[in-house]
Every structure is written in structure tokens, then in C-alpha cells.
Amino acid sequence: MAKLYVVGIGPGRADLMTREALEALNEAEVIAGYRLYVELIRGQFPDKTYIETGMRGETERCRRAVEEAAAGRVTAVISSGDAGVYGMAGLVLELAENVPDAEVIVIPGITAALSGGAVLGAPLGHDFAVISLSDLLTPWETIENRLRAAAAGGFCLALYNPASRHRQDYLAKAAGILLEILPPETVCGYVRQIGRDGETSGLLTLGELPSFGADMLTTVFVGSRSTRVINGRMVTPRGYSV
């Protein structure tokens, strides 16, 4: 049998992993991951065989992990955050499609919408949408359509991958689209390096978002019309009478 875990390790801090995730990594002989995420866990699991690749090495890394599992070694592919939210679960399931007796076990983790939301308060306390601003794998027009649809629907938003070295103006473009529909005083927030050394966070308005300098380690939150600032925290009430 080819036993293959896809494990969401959360933001990276050990106490933000579930015990289920720790146990899967304990059981695995081989652990595959993006270099930066492997560094987050290697100290806890020094005796594993690691498969590391850099950015854009996802398919190669997951293919090698599937091969290791097919050869009979229990293997875990790690994703930061949740395994299924822009993580490796889908890719591994695709690559394992024709492997006989493959057992793919997906283990959830704390994605940045949740860990970053907790830092800010409760920005996603009502219906919300999660959108990645990366157009590496998605046409920018699709991203624009989703931003418009989410704003029109009154969703709170968590924006992943708001910028990178090659996409410095994407958050500004996204904010411009949201400003077609939402008022500039809409409450927004950001968290950078969630759960890691040097974590920073703050609140700002949608009107200020175009000039905010996000990077690829930042998650951005955009409130709905009901989102408020309470004692410096970002809160979208669910609607209980208080």
C-alpha cells in the first residue's frame, strides 16, 4: 500500500499544529516540502528523509513524494496553513490518481485566514471569501471578477499572496476594484509573518490599502459594511443583540 499524508502545518509555530498533524509527521519516513516550510519543522523531526524544492517546484516535489509512497515508504507532503487551501492536497490527489492502492490522507491545518483573523480579532465573523491575488496559475481577469463578485455579495475577504517581487502593484489594483463597490472607510487589516518571529499586524482603511506595502508573507483582510473597530481589533459582528 502507498500511504501518503498531505499535512497542513499551520503558520509554522509548533503549538499551532494539531496533534493529528504531529502524529502523521512522526509516522512518516519521508517528508516533502517547500524549503522554507521544511526549515520550520526539521528541528522537531531530525531523523526523516527530506525532499525539498524551491518556489515553483511543487509538481516535481509532489511527484517524488508519490513515488516514495508507491515504493512503500510512508510519506508526508507538508503545506503551510491548511493542506487544501492553496496547498498540496489537490495536486497530490491528481498525481496519485493512477497509483494502485494509493491511500491519500489529508490532514487539515490552521490557514492564514484563521490564524491572521485571530490576531486581528474577528474579521471573518460573517460570510467570507478567500481569494489569492497570485496570477501565476490563474488569469488576472478571473481574480478581478472574483473581487467584484465578493464585494457585490457583501463578503468579508481574506486576500492571500497580495504581492511578490514581480507583482508589487497587485494589491493596489485589487483595492481599486473593491473601491468601485465598497466605501473607502471600509475597515481593513493585515498580518505579516503570522505566528512567526517578527509578526506584525495593523488596521487601515480600504482607501489606504492601495498605498500599503504588502509582501508575499502578508495576509490582507477586507471587511464588509458591518465590520467595525473595537478597542483596536477588527470585528465583523455576526448579528447577536448586545
Add this chain to the structure above:
Amino acid sequence: MAKLYVVGIGPGRADLMTREALEALNEAEVIAGYRLYVELIRGQFPDKTYIETGMRGETERCRRAVEEAAAGRVTAVISSGDAGVYGMAGLVLELAENVPDAEVIVIPGITAALSGGAVLGAPLGHDFAVISLSDLLTPWETIENRLRAAAAGGFCLALYNPASRHRQDYLAKAAGILLEILPPETVCGYVRQIGRDGETSGLLTLGELPSFGADMLTTVFVGSRSTRVINGRMVTPRGYSV
């Protein structure tokens, strides 16, 4: 100082909690929660003072928790899943607004979109929206608008609270709205009693969803046009070349 945790306990199984959540519950003298969720953790923390209320007792329960914290006892309010996703974090922050020196610490947890998604495969592997079908606190027209916006935007969907004793036809109504925009062969899935004894799950099509008997313990997933079934799992590919 009034120290108040709002803790996401995940679906309820101990190994799906983070260590951070366990440590907060260990530290707390008083734990407040919905009766059913208190039962999920009482065995692990037998020596706490518990504040339990039933359905619709949220405001009373959180108010009492804020009072306990203000009286100097470290208090934890628990939510199933994540503390911020239809959880108690927002309500607690609202109620603690005028409590001097209140320190509200939100601890994230595995929400049903993630835990149920992992059971099914990777249904939320691309941009997604989370919508509650409960109209207890939200006008049904708002819910309808969000369903239409999310379908038009091509989001995958996680639907929370798809039914209750008093809202048996809400999932059928929601599916009818989605079918105005999405094809009936759209891949859907459900997970019931996630992470608990008697967990069940399965796949169906959007065309079959109106006659599916969901209850309040069920989470429903609706795919996008790119969602596929791979070896019985529900997968929304992110778009890597395979």
C-alpha cells in the same frame, strides 16, 4: 486584568485541537460554551468551572464569561471549529468593549470548511466562499444574494448550517439559486459529524442537492466548474500542470 480566551476547539476530537488551544483551556479557571461542545471537552478538563447554555444562549453565556474575567478569573469561551468563523470571538470582543484592562486573546481552530474538506479531498483548492444558510441572524435575501454572487464569481463553496428542524428546505432553496448559474453536474459533497463518532460523507451533483437530506450537523461543499472527482475524492485543482 481581565484575561479572556476565545478558543476554537475544532470539530471536537482532541487530536484536531492545536496545542495552543489545549494550553489556553488548561490555564483557564472558567470555561463557557454551548452545552454540546462542553461535553466534547469536559473529560479532558474535569476540574474547571463550566458555564453552559443551550442554543440561542450565546449572548448570555458570553456576557457571563466576560463578567468572570472582569472578576479576575482567567476565562475561556469555546467555539466549535474556529473561534472567528461563526464563532464567539466577535461577540466576546463586542461585550468586552467597555471592560477596563480586558485582554481578549483569540485562538484559532480547524473550521468545518477545512476539516470537512480534508475528508472529501481538496474541494476548496482554489478561491472559495463560506456561507451560512441560517437566517436566524441574517435576512434570507442577503443569503440569496451571496449565493448568487459566489456562483457568478466561480468560487467553490462551503455551506454551513444547511438545515435545521425549522429550516428543512433551505438547502434545496440554496441549490435552486446556484442552479440558475451553475450546471447540474457540478460536483458537490457533504460531511456529517466531522471528526466525531458516526462521521459520514459522500459526493453528489448539484442537480441532486435539492433532494439531499442535510441536517444541522452537516457541512455541504459545492465545487466550481473546474472541480473533478478523482478516485472518489472531490478535488478543485489549483492549476498546476500535471
